[in-house]
Amino acid sequence: MVLYIALGIAFLIPLGFLYFINKRDLFDTGKIYFVVVSMMWGVMAYLLAARTNPYIIDAGWATREQVIRITGPILEELLKSLILIYLVRRADFNYVVDGAVYGFGAGIGFAIIENYEYIVGNPEIAIVVAVARVFSTNLIHAAGSGVIGVALSVRRAEKSAVKGWLWILLGYLFSMSFHMIFNTLVSTGIAVVFAVIFGGTGVSLIYLAIRRGLNIQKEFISEKLGELNRVTKNEVKALNRIEELNKLLKPLTLQFGEEKAGKVKTMLSKQAEIGIKTKLLDTTPNESRKREMGRIIDSLHAEMETLRNEIGPYCMLFVRQVYLSQDMNLWGSINARVAESSTGQKGGGLWDRAASRVQSSKSEEDE
Structure with a gap:
């Protein structure tokens, strides 16, 4: 024994x-x-x-x-x-x-x-x-x-x-x-x-x-996401608080459940990996490996798109509103800008369009 x-x-x-x-x-x-x-x-x-x-x-x-x-x-x-x-x-x-x-x-x-x-x-x-x-x-x-x-x-x-x-x-x-x-x-x-x-x-x-x-x-993430997606100084500052991710996601968990919060967390990880891999492309001399890394980045974008659809626009609106009001726009730092950039629309994308529609709907109700 x-x-x-x-x-x-x-x-x-x-x-x-x-x-x-x-x-x-x-x-x-x-x-x-x-x-x-x-x-x-x-x-x-x-x-x-x-x-x-x-x-x-x-x-x-x-x-x-x-x-x-x-x-x-x-x-x-x-x-x-x-x-x-x-x-x-x-x-x-x-x-x-x-x-x-x-x-x-x-x-x-x-x-x-x-x-x-x-x-x-x-x-x-x-x-x-x-x-x-x-x-x-x-x-x-x-x-x-x-x-x-x-x-x-x-x-x-x-x-x-x-x-x-x-x-x-x-x-x-x-x-x-x-x-x-x-x-x-x-x-x-x-x-x-x-x-x-x-x-x-x-x-x-x-x-x-x-x-x-x-x-x-x-x-790496701040530099590359900033170059590609016009991340603001406040958003970059919020990114440095990744250690507080679970705390930041707590209101989301209470409102939408652990499953949605888990998907948001997974999406943030995908965003982070995109930033890191994009930076490593600069120091990768092998063209074959660069192409392979590019395919991985494309795959990460596709996975994020799937997660974004599963999370839903209202959940993401909640995320952005809560974090912006707390000056902890984590989503803006390593998620929203990359997701928005993939739509090809300047300064907008899915979530801004959704927000606009919600506001428009409220205006119609007031009238």
């Missing part, structure tokens, strides 16, 4: 950390199936490392201590990052937040399967091993690949090739060094509390990277 409890701890708590990091993606641009793919690759990376590290020792290329402190961390970070290199190059990849989350997922997948080996190998202290690992070693694995994911993401959006490759180099060097320092400290008998602090530091770095990435994404 104790063994099963330990295995449960080693599985559920790392997933909880991944859930926490994934929820920091406020624009919801990441794809959950890519998070799962990253985790599965992390498992595969562990299996490859588990075969390669002993081979290096048996071949006499390095001692066991050298593998633990030097070659192991280098090999493991390289293996975990392979899935990130693939995902970052995809046309449907967005920016730093996606890279951090996918990287964190790869590290968690690696850590979970590694936990099982250590726990099963030490059944008499299984729970102690599980708790110690999930709050230290697991976070090191997740943070290391998360940092590499961030570096690869920055390279994707960097116009200068030299700066882009420098970011990648720094990302790999930091992750490998961070991992090597941790392994060295643990192998010399560092107290568990310091190992936990080290792991917490790694997660904090990923959290800060995501926060910074969100701010940059806000700039």
Whole structure:
């Protein structure tokens, strides 16, 4: 029974950390199936490392201590990052937040399967091993690949090739060094509390990277939606309050129900992704990938059109009226202007026409 409890701890708590990091993606641009793919690759990376590290020792290329402190961390970070290199190059990849989350997922997948080996190998202290690992070693694995994911993401959006490759180099060097320092400290008998602090530091770095990435994404969205749709300064200011989205949608939920509010939230995410992808087009040299990204943007517009029809004009009028009166025109920031621009009408579109008809109807009733 104790063994099963330990295995449960080693599985559920790392997933909880991944859930926490994934929820920091406020624009919801990441794809959950890519998070799962990253985790599965992390498992595969562990299996490859588990075969390669002993081979290096048996071949006499390095001692066991050298593998633990030097070659192991280098090999493991390289293996975990392979899935990130693939995902970052995809046309449907967005920016730093996606890279951090996918990287964190790869590290968690690696850590979970590694936990099982250590726990099963030490059944008499299984729970102690599980708790110690999930709050230290697991976070090191997740943070290391998360940092590499961030570096690869920055390279994707960097116009200068030299700066882009420098970011990648720094990302790999930091992750490998961070991992090597941790392994060295643990192998010399560092107290568990310091190992936990080290792991917490790694997660904090990923959290800060995501926060910074969100701010940059806000700039992307504001710039591109502003260029295309004449977003006002107040609307751009409101966009910076995306963290308050659930609070802003509360009146809408009370008036129209959770289903409508959920669709509005989904539409806002589509708008955000359009802004981010439009910005990334500027730094994508590959014409084939540009065309693919263009098709994705067109698809997002089509999905928004469907959602807009499902939400209905009166619900959207309510959204605009409430947020405008609160000086929090979130809809105007990342939704209405894009939706309106697709109709080809200046300063109007579906919602202004609907508003005009409502006002006209009221005037006729007054007469």
